[in-house]
Amino acid sequence: MKAAAIIVAAGRSSRMGGEIPKQFMRLGGRPLLLWSVETLKAAGLDRIVVVAAAEDAPQVSALVGPQVRLALGGATRTASVRAGLAALADTTVEAVLIHDAARPGVQSADVPALLAALVDADGAAPALPLADALKRVDLDGAVSADLSRENLMRVQTPQAFKRAAIVGAYAALAPDAAQDDDIAVARAAGARIVLVPGAQRLMKATYPEDLNMLERLLGVGSPRVGAGFDAHRFGDGDHVTLCGVRIPHEKGLIGHSDADAGWHALTDAILGALALGDIGDHFPPSDPQWRGAPSEVFLKRAVDLAKAAGARLVHVDVTLICERPKIAPHREAMRARTAEILRLPISAVSIKATTTERMGFTGREEGLAAQATATLIGRD
Numbered sequence: 001m002k003a004a005a006i007i008v009a010a011g012r013s014s015r016m017g018g019e020i021p022k023q024f025m026r027l028g029g030r031p032l033l034l035w036s037v038e039t040l041k042a043a044g045l046d047r048i049v050v051v052a053a054a055e056d057a058p059q060v061s062a063l064v065g066p067q068v069r070l071a072l073g074g075a076t077r078t079a080s081v082r083a084g085l086a087a088l089a090d091t092t093v094e095a096v097l098i099h100d101a102a103r104p105g106v107q108s109a110d111v112p113a114l115l116a117a118l119v120d121a122d123g124a125a126p127a128l129p130l131a132d133a134l135k136r137v138d139l140d141g142a143v144s145a146d147l148s149r150e151n152l153m154r155v156q157t158p159q160a161f162k163r164a165a166i167v168g169a170y171a172a173l174a175p176d177a178a179q180d181d182d183i184a185v186a187r188a189a190g191a192r193i194v195l196v197p198g199a200q201r202l203m204k205a206t207y208p209e210d211l212n213m214l215e216r217l218l219g220v221g222s223p224r225v226g227a228g229f230d231a232h233r234f235g236d237g238d239h240v241t242l243c244g245v246r247i248p249h250e251k252g253l254i255g256h257s258d259a260d261a262g263w264h265a266l267t268d269a270i271l272g273a274l275a276l277g278d279i280g281d282h283f284p285p286s287d288p289q290w291r292g293a294p295s296e297v298f299l300k301r302a303v304d305l306a307k308a309a310g311a312r313l314v315h316v317d318v319t320l321i322c323e324r325p326k327i328a329p330h331r332e333a334m335r336a337r338t339a340e341i342l343r344l345p346i347s348a349v350s351i352k353a354t355t356t357e358r359m360g361f362t363g364r365e366e367g368l369a370a371q372a373t374a375t376l377i378g379r380d
């Protein structure tokens, strides 16, 4: 059966937040849209149409290459699919797959299963059963009804249709109608639709955290490891702060901030993985606002920068180097506090301690030092 695909990429991603429409957000080094385009190209379809918003057309055109036909999207998904179907008017394809650009997990092998299902139906789509209980809620968020999930399925894309059936269904649809998906449009015109087994990887990226989930499901992302080192001199005082934990000691640590060498080394490790300079670039010691600052501020900023770069922190390892104070009694508190700031499970936060056998500045207890590594998974 000769078939074409329409990839709808005209949405503005209001739920995703941020400046970039989600079809252009990167996953494994490629914009989301390109995942579906390249997979469907490899599936041997006769034509691929990408429906884009007019303002994105130059960017999409440059991205997808000349073999892909570009159609301009409308204000609603329904209008966009109409534009995509119109871009097939000069072909002889008998089947059309309609797919959301926000579902990068489509595989070439999904296509033959869907087309095979069209032998006995007008349309076919991948679907999964529901695992969670279903509730109806009223406007103030209270549960007003318990719904049965029996016979309910959640439906994904690509959705495949006999071309005549879907073209006829859209022709019959009121001009201002806006349906949730193409199955609804087809069924409104009396089409028979069947479902084939769906897959988690076909999930739609709707919220920012969905990209993290897709990254895991699709096994993509490049690991980046950053290293950091810091040292502070002992001076007058009655405590030190290390990895966010206040430890009574006969000396203090001298520094512009709270002199938490552990978290300074860790902040530099995260910045290093991001290739975003060092702690001094972001928090100049000459700036009075960082005088006595809790180092939590620096670490949190590094975490925010990682998030802004689309990178996910997965593991940190800190080594504290000193003769005294003894670290072991405080280590679990340090791990817990660090995990809390980094929003990591405690199993992903390692804190160790060593001495230098009384050699060097740490051995003479002139100061202490820390080194750290941070592992991040980046999308580029």
Ligand code: MG
Pocket (backbone or CB within 6 Å): 230, 231, 232, 255, 259, 260, 261, 264
């Ligand atoms: Mg420091």
